[in-house]
Amino acid sequence: xxxxxxxxxxRERIHAIxxxxxxxxxxxxxxxxxxxxxxxxxxxxxxxFRDFTENAxxxxxxWGYSVRSARQTLQLWQGTMKEIGGRFGTxxxxxxxxxxxxxxxxxxxxxxxxxxxxxxxLVHDHTPNxxxxxxxxxxxxxxxxxxxNYTVMYYGSYSNETLVGLGEYNLQLAYFFTISLYMxxxxxxxxxxxxxxxxxxxxxSDPASSSAWQILCSWDFSIVNERAITQRKNNLSVQLKExxxxxxxxxxxxxxxxxxxxxxxxxxxLLSTSLAFGCGSGIYxxxxxxxxxxxxxxxxxxxxxxxxxxxxxxxxxxxxxxxFNKFEVYSNQRKQIYVLLVRxxxxxxxxxxILCYYWMQVVAKKFSCWESMVGQALYRLVLFDFLFxxxxxxxxxxxxxxxxxxxxxxxxxVARNVFExxxxxxxxxxxxYFSPLLPVIQILKCFIFFYVKKVSLAQNCQPPRRTGRAAxxxxxxxxxxxxxxxxxxxxIVAYTAWSLTPSKQCGPFRGLNNTxxxxxxxxxxxxxxxxxxxxxxxxxxxxxxxxxxxxxALIVIIIIYIFWQVTQGRKQLIVxxxxxxxx
Amino acid sequence: MGTTASQLGKDLLSExxxxxxxxxxxxxxxxxxxxxxxxxxxxxxxxxxxxxPMAKILTLPELKSNPFRQRICRVFSTSGLxxxxxxxxxxLDLLSAFSDSATMEIKSHYAFRIFDFDDDGTLDSSDxxxxxxxxxxxTNDTRLTNEEMRQLIKNILEESDIDKDGTVxxxxxxxxxxxxxxxVSSFKIVL
Numbered sequence: 001x002x003x004x005x006x007x008x009x010x011r012e013r014i015h016a017i018x019x020x021x022x023x024x025x026x027x028x029x030x031x032x033x034x035x036x037x038x039x040x041x042x043x044x045x046x047x048x049f050r051d052f053t054e055n056a057x058x059x060x061x062x063w064g065y066s067v068r069s070a071r072q073t074l075q076l077w078q079g080t081m082k083e084i085g086g087r088f089g090t091x092x093x094x095x096x097x098x099x100x101x102x103x104x105x106x107x108x109x110x111x112x113x114x115x116x117x118x119x120x121x122l123v124h125d126h127t128p129n130x131x132x133x134x135x136x137x138x139x140x141x142x143x144x145x146x147x148x149n150y151t152v153m154y155y156g157s158y159s160n161e162t163l164v165g166l167g168e169y170n171l172q173l174a175y176f177f178t179i180s181l182y183m184x185x186x187x188x189x190x191x192x193x194x195x196x197x198x199x200x201x202x203x204x205s206d207p208a209s210s211s212a213w214q215i216l217c218s219w220d221f222s223i224v225n226e227r228a229i230t231q232r233k234n235n236l237s238v239q240l241k242e243x244x245x246x247x248x249x250x251x252x253x254x255x256x257x258x259x260x261x262x263x264x265x266x267x268x269x270l271l272s273t274s275l276a277f278g279c280g281s282g283i284y285x286x287x288x289x290x291x292x293x294x295x296x297x298x299x300x301x302x303x304x305x306x307x308x309x310x311x312x313x314x315x316x317x318x319x320x321x322x323x324f325n326k327f328e329v330y331s332n333q334r335k336q337i338y339v340l341l342v343r344x345x346x347x348x349x350x351x352x353x354i355l356c357y358y359w360m361q362v363v364a365k366k367f368s369c370w371e372s373m374v375g376q377a378l379y380r381l382v383l384f385d386f387l388f389x390x391x392x393x394x395x396x397x398x399x400x401x402x403x404x405x406x407x408x409x410x411x412x413x414v415a416r417n418v419f420e421x422x423x424x425x426x427x428x429x430x431x432x433y434f435s436p437l438l439p440v441i442q443i444l445k446c447f448i449f450f451y452v453k454k455v456s457l458a459q460n461c462q463p464p465r466r467t468g469r470a471a472x473x474x475x476x477x478x479x480x481x482x483x484x485x486x487x488x489x490x491x492i493v494a495y496t497a498w499s500l501t502p503s504k505q506c507g508p509f510r511g512l513n514n515t516x517x518x519x520x521x522x523x524x525x526x527x528x529x530x531x532x533x534x535x536x537x538x539x540x541x542x543x544x545x546x547x548x549x550x551x552x553a554l555i556v557i558i559i560i561y562i563f564w565q566v567t568q569g570r571k572q573l574i575v576x577x578x579x580x581x582x583x
Numbered sequence: 584m585g586t587t588a589s590q591l592g593k594d595l596l597s598e599x600x601x602x603x604x605x606x607x608x609x610x611x612x613x614x615x616x617x618x619x620x621x622x623x624x625x626x627x628x629x630x631x632x633x634x635x636p637m638a639k640i641l642t643l644p645e646l647k648s649n650p651f652r653q654r655i656c657r658v659f660s661t662s663g664l665x666x667x668x669x670x671x672x673x674x675l676d677l678l679s680a681f682s683d684s685a686t687m688e689i690k691s692h693y694a695f696r697i698f699d700f701d702d703d704g705t706l707d708s709s710d711x712x713x714x715x716x717x718x719x720x721x722t723n724d725t726r727l728t729n730e731e732m733r734q735l736i737k738n739i740l741e742e743s744d745i746d747k748d749g750t751v752x753x754x755x756x757x758x759x760x761x762x763x764x765x766x767v768s769s770f771k772i773v774l
Contacts, residue, residue, distance in 0.1 A: 014601055017601075017602065018601070018602060018603065018604060019686055019688060019689060021688070021689055021692040021693065023659075023661045023672075023673065023676055024602065024603075024661075024672035024673065024675060024676050025661060025672065027602050028598075028602065031601075031602065062597065065597075065600050065606065065607060066607070068606050082773055089769075090765065090768050090769055200764050210738075210742050211735055211738035211739050211742065212738070212739045212742040212743045212759050213759070213763055215711070215714060215715060215718065215735070215739055216694075216698070216714075216739070216743070216756065216759055216760070217759065217760060217763040217765065217766045217769075218765075218769070219650075219651075219718060219769065220769040221649065221651075221681065221769060221770050221771055221772055222768075222769065222771045222772065222773065224644060224645055224647075224648065225648075226647070226648040229648045229649070229650070230720065233650070233718060233719055233720035233725065234720060234725055236718055236719055237719035237720060237725040237726075237727070238725075240715075240719065240727065240731070240735060241727070241731065244727075244731050244734055244735060472764075578745060581745050581746050582745065582746060582747055
C-alpha cells in the first residue's frame with residue numbers, strides 16, 4: 001500500500017491517507033514512510049525545480065484550507081442551524097437549509113436587477129416624475145399602488161432610451177437581457193441541484209420500511225438534547241412494534257373492504273379537485289367585479305380584496321385536505337404525504353393559472369400601463385401571503401399551545417412549510433418581469449421567517465414522530481420547485497415577452513410590437529453598421545431557426561434512451577451477482 | 584515535539600489538517616474543549632502523552648446522552664488498556680470521522696465498529712440484540728419482547744445478509760448504508 005501511495009501525486013496522496021480508516025498514529029506512520037521512501041528515491045537532478053513546485057503546492061494547499069475555514073465562519077446562521085439540528089434532527093433542518101438556499105436565489109436576483117437596470121436609471125434620472133396631487137400615504141405599503149407606482153419599483157417607470165454617459169447603455173436591451181440572464185441562471189442551478197439530489201437520494205435508496213434500515217441507518221447522531229433522544233427512542237420502539245405486529249398478521253382485505261377504500265379515495269379526489277376549481281372560478285369572478293381604475297381610497301382598498309381571498313383560500317383549503325386525509329386509508333405513510341402534496345399543488349396551480357389568465361387576457365387589453373398593474377397585483381399577493389403565513393404560524397403554533405393544550409404539542413410539518421416557501425418563490429419569479437425589485441420583499445420575508453420559525457420551533461413544537469426519509473423528501477421538493485414552479489413562471493414570462501403587446505406609454509418596451517422586438521431592432525442596427533458578423537449569424541441561424549431546436553431535442557432523446565438501456569443492463573447484472581454470492 | 588497542552592504549534596496544526604477531515608477552526612475548537620477536560624497539573628505536560636479517562640469524555644454535552652457513547656470511546660481509543668481513554672489525537676480522529684466532510688466509507692467503517700459490541704469483526708445476533716436495546720430505551724414498556732426481538736433480527740438478517748452466513752459483515756453493512764443517503768448527514772457530531 002505504501003508503494004501505491006508513493007506513486008500518487010501529493011494531493012491524491014493526502015486524500016488517500018485521510019480516507020484510511022485507521023487511527024491517527026497509524027496514518028502518521030504511513031505518511032512518514034511514504035515521505036521517507038520518496039526522498040530516498042529522488043534523483044539529485046532538478047532539485048531546484050522540484051523544491052519550487054513542492055513549495056508552491058504546499059502554499060496552495062494551505063491557502064485552500066484557509067479558504068475553507070473562512071467559508072465556514074462566514075456562513076450565515078451556522079450556530080442556529082447546529083442548535084436546531086441538535087434538538088430536532090436533520091429532517092427539520094432541511095426546511096431551514098431550503099430557506100437559506102432560496103435566500104441566495106433572491107439575493108442574486110436583487111443584485112443583478114439592481115445593478116444592471118435600476119442603478120443606471122437612478123443615475124440618469126433619480127427623481128420620480130410624479131403627477132401633481134400624489135403623495136406618500138400609508139396605504140401604499142399594503143396596496144403597492146399610488147406613490148409606489150411612479151418609483152423604480154415597477155416596470156412602468158423604466159425608460160426606453162439609450163443612456164449616454166460614460167458610454168452608450170441601451171436600457172431596453174439591458175432590461176431584456178438581465179431578466180433572461182437571471183432566469184437562465186436559476187434554471188441551470190435548479191437543474192444541477194435536482195440532478196445531483198436525484199442521483200444521490202432517489203435512485204439508489206432503499207424503502208424506508210425495511211427493518212434493516214430502521215435499525216442500522218436511522219439513528220441520528222447529531223441530536224444532543226436528552227429529552228429529544230428519549231423521545232426518539234420511544235418513537236422508534238413504537239414504530240418497530242407496529243411494523244412487527246403488522247407483519248405478523250398479513251391481512252388480506254376482503255373485496256368489499258377494497259371497494260370501500262377505493263370509493264373513499266375516489267370521493268376525496270373528486271371533492272378536492274372540485275374544491276380547487278371552485279376556488280379558481282371564485283377568484284375569477286371576484287377579479288372581474290373589483291375592476292375599476294378610479295383612484296378613490298375606497299376603491300383602492302377594494303383592490304386588497306383579491307389577495308386577501310387568495311391567501312385565505314391557501315390557508316383554509318389545505319386544512320380541508322388534511323381532514324379528508326384522515327378518513328382515507330393508505331398502505332404507507334409516504335403515499336399519504338405525496339397525495340396531500342399533489343392535492344395542494346393542484347389547488348395552487350388552479351388559483352395561479354386563473355390569476356395569470358386574468359392578467360394576460362383582460363388586464364393587458366384594458367389598461368394603459370398594464371404591466372405596472374400586474375406588478376402591483378403581484379406585490380399585494382406576496383405581501384398578503386407573508387401576513388397570512390405569520391398569522392397562521394401565530395395561531396397554529398403559538399396560540400394552540402396556550403389555548404388548546406389538550407390537542408397535543410404540534411409537530412413541525414416540514415413538507416407543508418417548504419411548500420409554502422415554494423409558492424412564495426413562484427410568485428416572485430412571475431413578478432420579476434413586472435416589478436424588478438420584488439426580490440427585496442422576498443429577502444426580507446426569508447429573514448423574518450427564519451427567526452419566527454426558529455422561535456416557534458423552540459417554544460412550541462416537538463420533533464416529527466416518524467423518522468422519515470429526509471433526503472428523499474428533499475429531492476421531491478426540489479423537483480417540485482423546478483417543474484411546476486419555475487417552469488410555470490418561466491412560461492408565463494416567456495408568453496408575456498413573446499405574444500403580448502407592451503403598453504404604449506410606459507416602460508422600457510413602449511412602442512414595440514412585442515418585447516422580443518427589441519432584440520430584433522438591435523440585430524438590425526448591428527447589420528447596418530456591419531460589424532460583429534458572428535452575432536448576426538448566430539441570431540439568424542441558431543436562435544430563430546426551428547431546425548436547430550429539432551435536432552437538439554432529437555439528440556437529447558437518443559442520449560436518454562442509451563442511458564436508460566445501460567441502467568436496465570446494470571440492474572440485471574446486480575441480480576445475477578447476488579445469486580452468485582449466495583451460491 | 585515540545586508543545587505543551589495549552590498551545591498548538593503551527594506545524595502540528597497543519598499536520599492535523601492534512602490527516603483529518605477537520606478545518607482549522609474545528610481543530611482549534613476541539614483543542615479548546617479538550618483542554619477544558621484536563622486537570623490543572625496536566626496542562627503543563629506534553630500533549631501527546633496525556634489521556635483523558637472515558638468518564639470525563641462522557642461529560643461533553645455532545646456525547647452525554649448518546650446511546651452509543653461508551654462504544655464510541657472504546658472504538659476510537661488507542662490505549663493499550665482498552666479502557667476507552669482518549670488522547671488528543673484520538674479525539675481528533677473521533678471528530679474527523681463524525682465531521683461533515685468525512686466520506687461514506689469512513690463513516691460506515693466506524694459505524695460498523697461501533698455497532699460491533701463484541702469486537703469480533705461481524706454483527707451477529709447478540710450484537711444486533713444489543714443494538715436494538717440501545718436504540719429502544721431502557722424502560723420496560725419500550726423494550727421489545729423476546730418474540731419481537733427474534734422476529735426483528737430475522738428480518739434484518741433476511742434483508743442485509745447477502746451470503747446467508749447468519750451475520751452481517753463489513754461489506755454487507757456498507758451495502759445497506761450505501762443505499763441510505765440520509766446516513767451521511769445523520770452520522771454527525773459537531774462541537
